Amino acid sequence: QVQLVESGGGLVQPGGSLRLSCAASGTIFSINTMDWHRQAPGKQRELVASINKNGRTYYADSVKGRFTISRDNAKNTVYLQMNSLEPEDTAVYYCKVNPVLGSGYWGQGTQVTVSS
Numbered sequence: 001q002v003q004l005v006e007s008g009g010g011l012v013q014p015g016g017s018l019r020l021s022c023a024a025s026g027t028i029f030s031i032n033t034m035d036w037h038r039q040a041p042g043k044q045r046e047l048v049a050s051i052n053k054n055g056r057t058y059y060a061d062s063v064k065g066r067f068t069i070s071r072d073n074a075k076n077t078v079y080l081q082m083n084s085l086e087p088e089d090t091a092v093y094y095c096k097v098n099p100v101l102g103s104g105y106w107g108q109g110t111q112v113t114v115s116s
Contacts, residue, residue, distance in 0.1 A: 002025070003047060004025075005023050005108075008020040008110065009021055012114055014087060020036065022107050023076065028076065029078065030101075032052060033098045034071050034095065034097065035077035036048045036078070048074070049080060064090075066085075067083070068083075076097075088115045089114050093109065
C-alpha cells in the first residue's frame with residue numbers, strides 16, 4: 001500500500017510564496033517521475049511541474065520562472081517552491097508519483113488560495 005501525504009498549502013497574498021511537500025510511504029520499488037498537478041474550480045486538472053529520477057524538470061508555461069520542483073530520492077519526497085503567486089494559481093494541488101512499472105499514485109490534494 002502506497003500513501004502520499006501532502007502539506008504546505010494555505011492562504012497567501014498575491015506576490016507571496018508557499019512550499020508544498022509530498023512524502024511517499026509504502027512499497028515503491030522504483031520511482032520514475034514525481035509530478036505536481038492542480039485543479040481550479042470548473043477547470044480540468046493540469047500538470048504544473050514534473051521531475052524525473054535524474055533531476056530533469058518540466059514546467060507548464062504559466063509557472064516557468066516562478067515555481068521550482070525538487071525531490072529527495074532518499075526520502076521519496078517531492079517539493080514545489082512557489083514564488084510570486086498570482087490569484088490564477090488558486091487551486092487544489094495534487095502530487096503524483098509514477099513508478100517505473102505500473103500505475104501512478106495520487107496524493108489527497110492540498111488547497112492553495114492566493115487572495116488579498
